[in-house]
Amino acid sequence: MFWTILLILAGLAVMAYFAGRSRSGQIVDGDYSKLHSRPSFHGGFLVIVTVLPASFVLVVWSIAAPRLIDSAVISQSASVVSGLGKPELDVFLRDARAIAFGGIVGFTDDAKEQAAELFKTYRSYSEVGMTVVMAALVALGFIYGFRKIAPRMRARHVVERTTMVFLAACSAVAIFTTIGIVLSLIFESLLFFRQVPVFDFIFGTHWSPQSAFEGAGAEAGDVNSEIFGAIPLLVGTMLITMIAILVAAPIGLLSAIYLSDYASRPVRAVAKPVLEILAGIPTVVYGFFAALTVAPAFRGFGESLGLSVSSESALAAGVVMGIMIIPFVSSLSDDVINAVPQSLRDGSAGLGATKSETIRKVVLPAALPGIVSALILAISRAIGETMIVVMAAGLAANLTVNPLEAVTTVTVQIVTLLIGDQEFDSAKTLAAFALGLLLFCITLLLNIIALRVVQKYREQYD
């Protein structure tokens, strides 16, 4: 029903567009220069007044109608449902709907049959009502719009304002989604913090949520809050991120300098896209590259030096992650280095500075804010990365800063907490949301710092 009507509306929109366009030509006898707005704007105007109100009604009706029907059915069958709890009521309504519109029915009884009849009637009322309302809206809108078209009518303003509202609505979707995600993180985390104190979570040094429950059966609800210490995970995350940045920052920055100031045009035309392809490789590919190639290589090399390197090491994961984020650093830095005005380079060269002196003493200081924000973006990316760490760094929550040992990160633990069959109200699963919130706060902080740095130094050259 919904899709059919939508299709009809789309067809009407096309018709209205052409009707509006030709009407606008008609009223000025083909002398388009007399029109305030171009004919296509008149077409757009007619589309807006014809279809937009009906579409709005369609969406609202489709969302609201089932709820209204449910409550109407419940009030009609009050004698049957009054004694039912919420789960039983849901089952009752589900079965009744299944009887009415087809589906898998639990079991049938008279009350449900009756309710099903009600569903059928109300549903048909609703459909007829919606169709009538929409047909009326379309017709009225079309007539109003068609008569409104006149040489001095400001159709362009209407179309542009509607477009603006539409664009704003699109960006609102992104904003509200973000807010929704953050709120759900916060509420789930609050549930977790009811069982485990915030202090224990943030400052605890022991992490083993798999052994969260002592005893079994009825006693299994007791939560030992001391094993939800996030410190080992944070240390693991920081260690791997640090290694990644130690790899990515110099390589990325130096290649950016080469690309922007030394590379000839053909070299740059090839090298830059190739470097950016690195960013397009799926992280899972990096993951098995880390686990199957890099980690054993490090292990072998370490053994030849007499070091004991665990087969899943922070070093392997960090190095591969560093390679993964090189394009973030190099591409963004390349852009900001290119944005440093040529006049500064000329000024420096005119004083007898060599190219490398110019880059070190003039270009890089001028580009520093951009470079810093590139690095911070790369760090946020590294902190949020999961796949490589799952495959190459292991799951053991060791509290260590030795890069040769296995460590684990916040993201990896979120994954392990949520895979498999889980109840969604145990401390163990809720811990994943708390970790998510922690991660979100850290990356948010880094992004704010990056923005601040950029704003503070942006106006320095001009």
Place this chain on the structure above:
Amino acid sequence: MSMDATMNPMAAAAAEIADMGASAVTADGDPIKMRGEKVCVHYGDKQALFDVDLDIRKRQVTALIGPSGCGKSTFLRCLNRMNDTIDICRVAGDITLDGMNIYDPSIDVVELRARVGMVFQKPNPFPKSIYENVAYGPRIHGLARSKPELDDIVAASLQKAGLYEEVKDRLDAPGTGLSGGQQQRLCIARAIAVSPEVILMDEPCSALDPIATAKVEELIDELRENYTIVIVTHSMQQAARVSQRTAFFHLGVLVEEGPTQDMFTNPRDRRTQDYITGRFG
């Protein structure tokens, strides 16, 4: 203060060699600092300069005038090889500095630019403090052995550029925070700080208001005592005010060159006359 006292050791040695080789003078007896002979410049397939012969006289101000696209800036940029940074640019002919061919492979372009400094059309101070802007050149060329010595160079350069009194209390403030005219004088101070022998100025006042322009012009007149100056300008009044010699370029050709006074009162070439009387340009 005499030129030779401020000259850095490297440049002094080079100048000595050059002086032994050729201490050329013009027909009327002025010593020649730089000389261009049959200078041709191509940008890709397009020729921008055609066989330009021009002598730059020592411790005089030479103005290059002409309509847009006439090649005057191109010629200026040849004098310290700033055209090297443009990939498609080719320079033919000879340009000498104290008798040395500056396009000779044995010439280090960095050394050349230390001797032939440049001030650009738009003030382009580095995004650093006023002090650091001026200290930049002396630092990269190692002209100061100690911090007090560097301080002296900075103060002296700012004084010569007529900016010291205005900024002496805020040498740590960013150079980009100065007004346009002050910025341009800062750029001149920055160029002076490396003790060049020649200063090239590419329309140094085109981005400045009349008062700032007057100050810069006054400064150019003072700098003539110690430096050889070549200035590209669109303003004929400016050329008349600050220069001793004027060269008129048109369509990549040097049309005529002579004492500024003669040039403006009694041009030899019809095109020069048309240009300075405002018939085209």
